[in-house]
Amino acid sequence: MFYLAISSSQPDFKPESLTPRFMLWRPGIWLLDLGPVWAYWCHQAGSHDLHDLHDLHDLNGLHGFLRQAISALAGQGVVAVLDANPWRALLGMEVMCERGLNGFVSAQNALGRNLVNEASWDIWFRLADEVAAHWFGTRRERFNLQVFRRQARQMALGMERLGIRKPADLGGIPALAIRRRYGAPLHDLWLWSHEAPSAPGALGAPRIDDGSPAGFPWVLWRQEQAIQVKRHLDSPLLEWEHMEIVLREDVDRLCALLNKQGAGRILSLEWRVVFLDLSCLVIPIRFRHPHDLPAEFPHYRTALLQACYAFEDAIPAAMGAAVDLGVYEKAIGSWDLMVTEKINLPPVMRDLFGSVRAANEAEATDDAEGVAKYRLQQLENRLSVPLSAYEVTANWIPEEGYKNVQKNMQPNVEPYTRPSLRALGLRRPLFVYPKPRSSPQPTNQSRAWVFCERIMDKWWRSGSASGQESTQRDYYMMRDQEQRAVWVFKDGAGKWYVHGMYN
Amino acid sequence: MEQFKVPYLYMVTRFTSQIPENMADILDQHGVRPASSLGGVAPDAIQFGSGNVALDEFLEGGLATGAVSEWGMPAGQSLREIALAVVGGATRREMMVLWVNGQDGLDVYPPAWSARGVDLRFIRFVTANKPLEVLKPVFLEPVFRLMVLDSPKHLGSEEWAFIARQARAMDIHVMVLHNFLLSGSRGNIWARLRINGKQRANGWRLEAMRGKAHKCLELTSDILFGLPSLDM
Numbered sequence: 001m002f003y004l005a006i007s008s009s010q011p012d013f014k015p016e017s018l019t020p021r022f023m024l025w026r027p028g029i030w031l032l033d034l035g036p037v038w039a040y041w042c043h044q045a046g047s048h049d050l051h052d053l054h055d056l057h058d059l060n061g062l063h064g065f066l067r068q069a070i071s072a073l074a075g076q077g078v079v080a081v082l083d084a085n086p087w088r089a090l091l092g093m094e095v096m097c098e099r100g101l102n103g104f105v106s107a108q109n110a111l112g113r114n115l116v117n118e119a120s121w122d123i124w125f126r127l128a129d130e131v132a133a134h135w136f137g138t139r140r141e142r143f144n145l146q147v148f149r150r151q152a153r154q155m156a157l158g159m160e161r162l163g164i165r166k167p168a169d170l171g172g173i174p175a176l177a178i179r180r181r182y183g184a185p186l187h188d189l190w191l192w193s194h195e196a197p198s199a200p201g202a203l204g205a206p207r208i209d210d211g212s213p214a215g216f217p218w219v220l221w222r223q224e225q226a227i228q229v230k231r232h233l234d235s236p237l238l239e240w241e242h243m244e245i246v247l248r249e250d251v252d253r254l255c256a257l258l259n260k261q262g263a264g265r266i267l268s269l270e271w272r273v274v275f276l277d278l279s280c281l282v283i284p285i286r287f288r289h290p291h292d293l294p295a296e297f298p299h300y301r302t303a304l305l306q307a308c309y310a311f312e313d314a315i316p317a318a319m320g321a322a323v324d325l326g327v328y329e330k331a332i333g334s335w336d337l338m339v340t341e342k343i344n345l346p347p348v349m350r351d352l353f354g355s356v357r358a359a360n361e362a363e364a365t366d367d368a369e370g371v372a373k374y375r376l377q378q379l380e381n382r383l384s385v386p387l388s389a390y391e392v393t394a395n396w397i398p399e400e401g402y403k404n405v406q407k408n409m410q411p412n413v414e415p416y417t418r419p420s421l422r423a424l425g426l427r428r429p430l431f432v433y434p435k436p437r438s439s440p441q442p443t444n445q446s447r448a449w450v451f452c453e454r455i456m457d458k459w460w461r462s463g464s465a466s467g468q469e470s471t472q473r474d475y476y477m478m479r480d481q482e483q484r485a486v487w488v489f490k491d492g493a494g495k496w497y498v499h500g501m502y503n
Numbered sequence: 504m505e506q507f508k509v510p511y512l513y514m515v516t517r518f519t520s521q522i523p524e525n526m527a528d529i530l531d532q533h534g535v536r537p538a539s540s541l542g543g544v545a546p547d548a549i550q551f552g553s554g555n556v557a558l559d560e561f562l563e564g565g566l567a568t569g570a571v572s573e574w575g576m577p578a579g580q581s582l583r584e585i586a587l588a589v590v591g592g593a594t595r596r597e598m599m600v601l602w603v604n605g606q607d608g609l610d611v612y613p614p615a616w617s618a619r620g621v622d623l624r625f626i627r628f629v630t631a632n633k634p635l636e637v638l639k640p641v642f643l644e645p646v647f648r649l650m651v652l653d654s655p656k657h658l659g660s661e662e663w664a665f666i667a668r669q670a671r672a673m674d675i676h677v678m679v680l681h682n683f684l685l686s687g688s689r690g691n692i693w694a695r696l697r698i699n700g701k702q703r704a705n706g707w708r709l710e711a712m713r714g715k716a717h718k719c720l721e722l723t724s725d726i727l728f729g730l731p732s733l734d735m
Binding site: 119140177207229305369372375376381382384385386387388389390391392398422423424425426428429430431432434435454482483484486500501502503 | 538599641
């Protein structure tokens, strides 16, 4: 659930308070990508949840938090819909506007899903025309606006003749049939309207290199002038130890510029270095959680650590290219350091939600949990590798039995399922292979076997029912040649796999 | 965070355990003691217990903060269940734990951890073969009170010294788990506890190579979590 469509009549509404990635869909309508700050807002909602919403599970806590934040920023008359897919978020928002509803709705709830499914053809084609205008503006390949409009008229006529009242009723038609009859752009829109949020290849899932959703006409809004400092080095530098001192001064200059704009959190910086041969290298410096850069005066340890990791990753490749070009000296002569992604925290949010604060503020209020969370976020920002936190889900398929809570905010497991899940978990090993490894059929069956469980795949999902995938697995504990206890299974086709190890 | 007030000095020698008694007394007058003599837990140290009386007694009340323990746990013998009992105890006390997984090709399977009493809200996982290279900031801040380095690749004496120093300075406990049995002929002065685990017919046998007193413990697999027997 990463995209938020907001309709606000408030002229001073600032989407950058919620995320650095947003676009103006049309005057008064904003589309926000909450992906880069999702974990941050989950953390904030979690600490808020501890104080006021402890009876509700995490997802409701986050939704409640977003509801209050959006109301505070965009006024009470705001219409906002959250969905994993920007197209469906826009559809839901249009339905709410048409019915005169306002407030915040998430498509993860039944109400939100029903709203999207209730979209009429009028809304669908109106939004399709707006998407087409954006595609035209962003120069989508092999896209002709006139052809698109003609095909859309044909499709509208076809739906009327077939008596299909709304787009949700068209779900059973194969995607290829739409593509063949009405062209690729309408096929894409049809697909986005009906895809499951978690489906492979869903609009909410894949992202191209610049972070925008694949295929969607995303035009990133750049409102402010870039906050940027430039450095011309007196003598060329190559070693990180030498550069660190100078870069620290530049981060300090950057903070002075940032402070003029009030409270903010940085998500990414761009370090554009220029070598003596005038070639450039752009080194992105990213933070896992929105980072309070000025708070680390004067050492700026977090930012410099991330810069060091990015530098060490990027420079060997650049050096390799330099050797290919025959350039032996590849020293850095100058650079630019600029803020590329940040969120602004207006005073109104800090007042409403005490959870948006630094550790020293939490310490002052004796909030040990708040301090621990803040320190953990700070630490994660300083590491070159991510730390993973998991949550168990009510699912018997081993690969789907857990989720990474940094990326997903799923409802907690219902209490009545816990005994079953515990019984399942006790028979399973602590360590598994990411993908089961094919194994020859065990020859020596005299080695003792312990039958663990038989599970069935979700045969009703596409593929399984048609026999393309095996639907049954029999799991055993057994000893391998080296006398190690391994977790193996035999699938419905009689093939053997090693899935885990009892270490 | 309170840190140790006592200025401990360690004998950096391979033969600390073989110091003659009279020599040890003289050195003790100058505040120089071998690491193995630091069995006493600082008054403000936290001890990570497993909840199992026999195991906790074997661990001298639990794994104390400010120290390092080294475990020999060959693969495929379910010996990490024992480490998990300690980790589960720490998470139930709402203390943050970091598990650094260095096992080749294997990922953790969280539902099995949760079933064994680990509160997943208080544990973080990271995959790293060389933890000191990629996780140095973790050792510089006391965010995680218990850290488990599972199957790290070749820890040299410098790395061991750094881990022991940071464990003491940050008041954390670091468990280092190896996929092989520890050797008695080659010691490790930086670890307060050195324990080998072996699988037995219906459970495990723990042998302390280093600790307050060398001793053994037999554990049955159903004692810890009510686990099914792996005896096949």
